[in-house]
Amino acid sequence: MSGTSQRVQFPADFLWGAATSAYQIEGSPLADGAGPSIWQRFTRTPGMMANGDTGDVACDHYRRWKDDVALMKRLGLKAYRFSIAWARVLPEGRGRVNDRGLDFYSRLVDELLRNDIMPLPTLFHWDLPAMLDDRGGWLNPDVASWFADYANIMYAKLDDRVQQWATLNEPWVVTDGGYLHGALAPGHRSKYEAPIASHNLLRAHGTAVQAYRANGKHRIGIVVNIEPKYAASQSAEDLAAVKRADAYMNRQYLDPVFLGAYPDELQDIFDDAWPSWPAADLALIKQPIDWLGVNYYTRNVTRFDANNYPLRVASVKQDATYTETGWEVFAQGLTDTLAWIKQRYGNPPVYVTENGAAFYDPPQADDGVIDDPLRVNYFRKHLAAVSDAIGQGCDVRGYMAWSLLDNLEWSLGFSKRFGIVHVDFATQQRTIKASGKLYANVIASNGDVLNHA
Helix, strand or coil, X not given: CCCCCCCCCCCCCCEEXXXXXXXXXXXXXXXXXXXXXXXXXXXXXXXXXXXHCCCCCCCCXXXXXXXXXXXXXXXXXXXXXXXXXXXXXXXXXXXXXCHHHHHHHHHHHHHHHHCCCEEEEEEECCCCEHHHHCCCHHHCCCHHHHHHHHHHHHHHHHCCCCCEEEEEXXXXXXXXXXXXXXXXXXXXXXXXXXXXXXXXHHHHHHHHHHHHHHHCCCEEEEEEECCCEEECCCCHHHHHHHHHHXXXXXXXXXXXXXXXXXXXXXXXXXXXXXXXXXXXXHHHHXXXXXXXXXXXXXXXXXXXXXXXXXXXXXXXXXXXXXXXXXXXXXXXXXXXXXXXXXXXHCCCCEEEEECCCCCCCCCCCCCCCCCCHHHHHHHHHHHHHHHHHHHCCCCEEEEEEECCECCCCHHHCCCCCCCCEEEECCCCEEEECHHXXXXXXXXXXXXXXXXXC
């Protein structure tokens, strides 16, 4: 339960769903005329993927999508957040449309609607077409117009049935992992590239929103991952470190969208690598959006560290439960995050678009049960934290559990399981875990089950 003793409750029209992403679950990456993405290349780069894993099969969702929608229906999901593989629709990233790839998403949307599940597509969840990476990828200023062209193709195909779109998922991860530290595709390590990639991602978001205003009829937003920063001490150095960490991870993406400017701390962080951006770019990025998606997993307790360049910060380990990805379980941080967004950005409509945890799953019991008590407890605490935020006046309208299925956890491969549904990757058998059963009961009772032990 939450840190307070107040009753857990949600609005009657609260949207309950689950989330996935294309490369993590679809498999069949080159099927039916699809083009390669940077993740196909990255997974074949020696030493970059745990156990040499790839997304070639993953959860085989590209072939098993109808059964997976039936599984969603069984769980009682009211919404399904998924992403579209850009290179499945545009094999070269621009120009020629692959109708078979486009039709896959059209069939998926139709099947969701037949089962009374709201489709929530995300246009970009990290899998940039490889042919665009050959042209510079997110470092090429033309990528914003390429993205708008791709977005318009998707709007024309699906907006008659899709009422809520997301442009980007977690641009910070794309930039930090892909262009600064090299841990994710495309695997670059450059202080000079990271700000450019971030800026072009946000410019692409702006062009996609502009395109939607011209052609779309419903709602569009952006999804960011927020990790609240807490000072390890009240020393001046630690407090300054917290501001840098927050500016880099959180405000770098939300301030331009809502306030039309980057945080001042980014100049301090990147020094000579921080460009002077044109006012027209900032105006483009600050397109009014209809909703904000927030992905929350953990917090960070931050201290000054002169050796950790360029941020000059370090994390302080807490006496707490940690997930298998090394993230502290700290539900209060979700309440704090939602309250911070309300205070700083004028209380926009927010959906928690990802929230979940990787824990060890014990073997399936003889009765078929997969008991995952740590994940069950995680969801209980974090759903109560969302309720607390709503009680504080935050305009939170929905929650998407991450993840519907155990999947390819990017460079960690299949070694970490986030699913509320267990996947046997040898047989592709799906089994609802105890956490999935809890979540189904949460949906059926609109959260009231959380008020009972």
